[in-house]
Amino acid sequence: xxxxxKSLSDTPHTISYVIRKRQQIxxxxxxxxxxxxxxxxxxxxxxxxxxxxxxxxLSPSKSDxxxxxxxxxxxx
Amino acid sequence: MAxxxxxxxxxxxxxxxxxxxxxxxxxxxxxxxxxxxILGDADMNRSRVAALRKSADLRRKLKxxxxxxxxxxxxxxxxxxxxxxxxxxxxxxxRSISESCVPKLKIKAPKMPRSxxxxxxxxxxxxxxxxxxxxxxEELKALINKEIELAKETLExxxxxxxxxxxxxxxxxxxxxxxxxxxxxSQCCYFGSYKSQDLSEKLFASFEEFNxxxxxxxxxxxxxxxxxxxxxxxxxxxxxxxx
Numbered sequence: 001x002x003x004x005x006k007s008l009s010d011t012p013h014t015i016s017y018v019i020r021k022r023q024q025i026x027x028x029x030x031x032x033x034x035x036x037x038x039x040x041x042x043x044x045x046x047x048x049x050x051x052x053x054x055x056x057x058l059s060p061s062k063s064d065x066x067x068x069x070x071x072x073x074x075x076x
Numbered sequence: 077m078a079x080x081x082x083x084x085x086x087x088x089x090x091x092x093x094x095x096x097x098x099x100x101x102x103x104x105x106x107x108x109x110x111x112x113x114i115l116g117d118a119d120m121n122r123s124r125v126a127a128l129r130k131s132a133d134l135r136r137k138l139k140x141x142x143x144x145x146x147x148x149x150x151x152x153x154x155x156x157x158x159x160x161x162x163x164x165x166x167x168x169x170x171r172s173i174s175e176s177c178v179p180k181l182k183i184k185a186p187k188m189p190r191s192x193x194x195x196x197x198x199x200x201x202x203x204x205x206x207x208x209x210x211x212x213x214e215e216l217k218a219l220i221n222k223e224i225e226l227a228k229e230t231l232e233x234x235x236x237x238x239x240x241x242x243x244x245x246x247x248x249x250x251x252x253x254x255x256x257x258x259x260x261x262s263q264c265c266y267f268g269s270y271k272s273q274d275l276s277e278k279l280f281a282s283f284e285e286f287n288x289x290x291x292x293x294x295x296x297x298x299x300x301x302x303x304x305x306x307x308x309x310x311x312x313x314x315x316x317x318x319x
Contacts, residue, residue: 004275012092013120
């Protein structure tokens with residue numbers, strides 16, 4: 001790295017943006033193809049749009065992987 | 077306005093690494109060397125906060141009907157006719173109109189063929205990528221024009237008092253936005269200017285020192301900083317680096 005950059009906060013914001021975006025996309029990839037936000041949300045959406053998407057796909061009621069327990073199944 | 081992500085085929089990431097430069101500030105016959113850099117996150121945040129404070133200060137003055145700023149920049153209701161009021165409100169609403177139109181776009185981004193697809197499929201995809209920005213822009217322009225007409229019709233039915241209120245809000249919003257940008261750019265020049273090539277010694281002892289420069293000198297700094305910047309939408313086009 002350039003020796004003129006002495007601390008992380010000195011990294012040009014343009015470069016740190018790309019690094020953060022790379023990390024964000026890596027993390028979002030963990031969601032799998034089906035739950036991954038659209039390109040429009042990733043690149044043109046607001047942080048709130050992205051948060052809303054993640055909350056929606058991770059919400060237990062919307063999740064297709066969660067196990068639904070019926071009250072009638074609970075033993076007394 | 078946000079550009080399409082499909083333009084990543086035109087990506088050139090080299091500007092990312094041109095984040096500092098040397099130039100000479102010219103004042104009459106005197107040339108002073110300056111070393112300038114793109115700010116890091118910490119200084120960017122300082123610039124943003126300073127700019128927000130400056131814009132909030134102007135907003136407070138513009139809202140005070142007895143302030144010099146209010147009297148200088150915002151006309152009295154009796155001094156401005158309906159057509160002008162409507163025109164100003166529409167012009168200053170352009171950004172929000174454009175933003176509201178983007179989600180309504182029907183155009184779909186070209187779909188990349190499989191890597192082992194025939195050359196003709198890749199050629200077709202590339203042609204779609206090349207024409208995509210113009211097609212998208214055309215659709216967006218049509219949507220915006222429609223929205224403007226609708227907004228105009230709605231305003232024409234409204235009372236002068238109501239439109240004047242919208243005019244004042246729009247004027248204040250626009251002037252504060254401009255003030256914020258001006259201050260932010262000035263702060264970037266102040267934080268980003270150095271005396272030495274190793275970027276260790278700041279050129280200005282304080283922001284006031286930069287801010288009090290002659291307008292012509294100040295403009296040279298602003299132009300040079302701007303020449304190094306990569307804007308948000310251009311950075312988004314760099315998404316090839318994140319794939």
